[in-house]
Amino acid sequence: MANVLVFAETRNGELRKIALEAVTAARQLADASGGGEVHAIIAGAVGIGDKSSQLAAHGADVVLVAEGAEFTGYARESLGATIADRARSDGYRAVILGFSAQGRDLGPRIAARLDAPIASDITALAVDGGNVVVTHPGYANKVIMTLVLTGTPVVLSVRPGAFTAAGSQKAGRAESLPAVAATTATVTVTEVKEGAKGRPDLGDAPVIISGGRGLKAAENFKLVEDLADAFGNAAVGATRAVTDDGWRPHSDQIGQTGRLVSPQLYVAVGISGAIQHLAGMRTSRTIVAINKDKEAPIFKVADYGIVGDVLEVVPALTAAVREARKSGH
Amino acid sequence: MKIAVCIKRTPDSESRFRIAASGATIDETGLKYDIDDFAGYAVEAALQINEKSGGGETVIFALGPDTVQESLRKAMSMGADRAVHLKADAVPADGIAIAKALAAELGGGGFDLILFGKHSFDSSSGIVGTATAELLGLPCVTSVSALHVAGGTGTARRELEGAAELVSFALPAVVTIDEGVARPRYPSLKGIMAAKKKPLVSRPAQLGPVRVTVQKMELPPERPAGRIIGEGVAAIPELVRLLQTEAKVL
Numbered sequence: 001m002a003n004v005l006v007f008a009e010t011r012n013g014e015l016r017k018i019a020l021e022a023v024t025a026a027r028q029l030a031d032a033s034g035g036g037e038v039h040a041i042i043a044g045a046v047g048i049g050d051k052s053s054q055l056a057a058h059g060a061d062v063v064l065v066a067e068g069a070e071f072t073g074y075a076r077e078s079l080g081a082t083i084a085d086r087a088r089s090d091g092y093r094a095v096i097l098g099f100s101a102q103g104r105d106l107g108p109r110i111a112a113r114l115d116a117p118i119a120s121d122i123t124a125l126a127v128d129g130g131n132v133v134v135t136h137p138g139y140a141n142k143v144i145m146t147l148v149l150t151g152t153p154v155v156l157s158v159r160p161g162a163f164t165a166a167g168s169q170k171a172g173r174a175e176s177l178p179a180v181a182a183t184t185a186t187v188t189v190t191e192v193k194e195g196a197k198g199r200p201d202l203g204d205a206p207v208i209i210s211g212g213r214g215l216k217a218a219e220n221f222k223l224v225e226d227l228a229d230a231f232g233n234a235a236v237g238a239t240r241a242v243t244d245d246g247w248r249p250h251s252d253q254i255g256q257t258g259r260l261v262s263p264q265l266y267v268a269v270g271i272s273g274a275i276q277h278l279a280g281m282r283t284s285r286t287i288v289a290i291n292k293d294k295e296a297p298i299f300k301v302a303d304y305g306i307v308g309d310v311l312e313v314v315p316a317l318t319a320a321v322r323e324a325r326k327s328g329h
Numbered sequence: 330m331k332i333a334v335c336i337k338r339t340p341d342s343e344s345r346f347r348i349a350a351s352g353a354t355i356d357e358t359g360l361k362y363d364i365d366d367f368a369g370y371a372v373e374a375a376l377q378i379n380e381k382s383g384g385g386e387t388v389i390f391a392l393g394p395d396t397v398q399e400s401l402r403k404a405m406s407m408g409a410d411r412a413v414h415l416k417a418d419a420v421p422a423d424g425i426a427i428a429k430a431l432a433a434e435l436g437g438g439g440f441d442l443i444l445f446g447k448h449s450f451d452s453s454s455g456i457v458g459t460a461t462a463e464l465l466g467l468p469c470v471t472s473v474s475a476l477h478v479a480g481g482t483g484t485a486r487r488e489l490e491g492a493a494e495l496v497s498f499a500l501p502a503v504v505t506i507d508e509g510v511a512r513p514r515y516p517s518l519k520g521i522m523a524a525k526k527k528p529l530v531s532r533p534a535q536l537g538p539v540r541v542t543v544q545k546m547e548l549p550p551e552r553p554a555g556r557i558i559g560e561g562v563a564a565i566p567e568l569v570r571l572l573q574t575e576a577k578v579l
């Protein structure tokens with residue numbers, strides 16, 4: 001029996017979806033290790049402890065609350081030190097985080113501090129002969145690796161969407177966790193530039209509408225935005241050709257050197273389907289492609305392809321989606 | 330400035346991969362190898378910083394078998410001054426083990442800036458840079474898409490999900506490079522000739538125990554072949570129907 005420590009990530013005072021997924025992964029590991037407890041760390045401004053019940057409802061036995069002004073933003077060094085300290089003091093089997101911007105930044109810091117083996121971006125986990133065994137897609141999703149981690153504790157970061165957040169009957173309890181001051185020199189955040197308002201993040205959105213150079217001009221991205229609005233819960237992505245030209249910010253780029261996404265529905269608008277783009281979206285559940293060239297490689301992976309001019313097809317599709325959603329609800 | 334860049338040698342991402350008979354590595358026959366994409370951006374970023382300030386030294390480090398020397402030469406043909414090969418039979422899947430070996434080497438080096446790629450293509454992990462920073466006790470800025478250094482201070486833009494963060498930090502520091510900072514130049518003929526005479530030293534990597542190993546590699550399941558459902562606006566009713574009844578996303 002061994003306990004598992006989770007970092008439950010928040011943004012702007014709210015728990016992120018990945019936090020609940022990480023708790024779910026931790027629950028799996030604790031159960032597979034003979035039924036230990038899941039302890040979830042939540043950090044933020046005073047009042048963040050109110051979110052504890054949500055973590056408990058997803059399988060956290062104990063919620064460790066680090067509240068204070070120092071945790072208002074993303075306090076990388078203090079968080080790393082606080083999590084590592086807790087992990088060390090209580091003999092945990094594993095520390096689990098999300099493979100998000102924060103989790104990528106924190107995971108290796110914690111592993112280095114604990115001198116623990118680490119695996120990133122895992123999609124499944126198990127315990128075999130006392131070792132933690134994980135599945136991790138490497139080579140930009142082209143090769144699925146099974147990794148064995150020897151030693152205790154281990155650090156794992158989970159791929160967004162890979163562990164579906166599950167409910168739990170247990171009633172967790174909250175405890176407060178003293179913050180550990182950072183010992184390493186600090187990085188000062190001077191500004192946070194928020195992306196498009198009112199849209200889900202690419203990693204969370206069930207629907208992604210993505211545009212390529214086939215849109216011809218930056219202003220035509222309006223067509224992509226409109227289609228995303230018609231779905232109501234969609235995020236907007238782009239190819240590297242588009243982010244290179246400055247039509248969209250780099251953070252919208254999907255592909256090998258951009259975001260790896262796996263939505264329920266991915267609509268590729270004027271995208272050729274270069275191998276580096278496919279690397280980032282080919283695990284989407286349903287792929288729709290609109291391209292005027294019927295030989296475009298995107299059609300090799302598209303469940304539903306339409307050969308046509310995006311400037312005509314997309315506005316018509318937007319209208320049809322609006323209509324379908326109106327009558328469907 | 331004295332800048333270190335840690336690079337990995339990885340296969341061309343456009344390759345069709347096959348799994349070797351052992352089941353735990355890829356089949357290397359016929360693959361082309363080069364400096365990993367993000368590490369290539371890091372090399373270019375270092376060269377530009379030193380070119381702008383008109384001085385300094387750019388030193389490249391790679392841990393791996395003798396074949397990595399080819400990538401070290403390439404970085405020198407782009408303009409780096411010298412290179413250090415940390416010799417190992419293979420590159421382990423254990424990012425902390427690699428970080429320890431690099432930290433042991435970089436520690437006393439007097440570097441103002443140590444650059445890494447955001448993550449490497451093959452491991453797709455993003456561990457080594459951040460872990461090395463932590464082992465060295467240096468400030469670390471990850472996923473940087475714009476970088477400026479002047480007078481002992483660095484400023485950078487970090488890519489987050491749907492947002493960006495602007496940060497400042499004191500040097501020495503470790504930075505992991507995302508796309509956007511710099512597209513790597515092609516080596517000139519002159520650069521290639523000059524690189525042959527630049528110093529490349531090779532010594533054993535201090536790897537220590539390896540605690541993450543690959544048990545198995547597999548290719549992901551193929552997607553069913555795509556299908557074109559129609560042409561132009563006329564195909565939209567059918568698409569909507571399929572999205573409602575088959576894909577159930579509408």
Ligand SMILES: Cc1cc2nc3c(=O)[nH]c(=O)nc-3n(C[C@H](O)[C@H](O)[C@H](O)COP(=O)(O)OP(=O)(O)OC[C@H]3O[C@@H](n4cnc5c(N)ncnc54)[C@H](O)[C@@H]3O)c2cc1C
Pocket residue numbers: 211212213214215238239240241242253254255256257258259270271272273274275276277280290291292293296308309310311366
């Ligand atoms: C190391 C490396 C990493 C890379 N990483 C990424 C990455 O992460 N993400 C990424 O996306 N790319 C990446 N790329 C770039 C990639 O190779 C392609 O160049 C890029 O994806 C092409 O973008 P695109 O499809 O928008 O443009 P194009 O390839 O130019 O395709 C435009 C498409 O639009 C169609 N079209 C044109 N006009 C119309 C119209 N009126 N109506 C309908 N269709 C139309 C054309 O038929 C064409 O298929 C990378 C490349 C390298 C070398």
Ligand SMILES: Nc1ncnc2c1ncn2[C@@H]1O[C@H](COP(=O)(O)O)[C@@H](O)[C@H]1O
Pocket residue numbers: 335336337365367368390391392393420424427444445446447448449450452453454455456457458
């Ligand atoms: N064997 C290696 N030798 C030198 N640098 C490496 C090595 N492996 C990884 N790196 C560096 O660490 C970065 C992140 O790699 P990874 O943690 O494998 O995703 C790479 O982009 C390189 O800059």
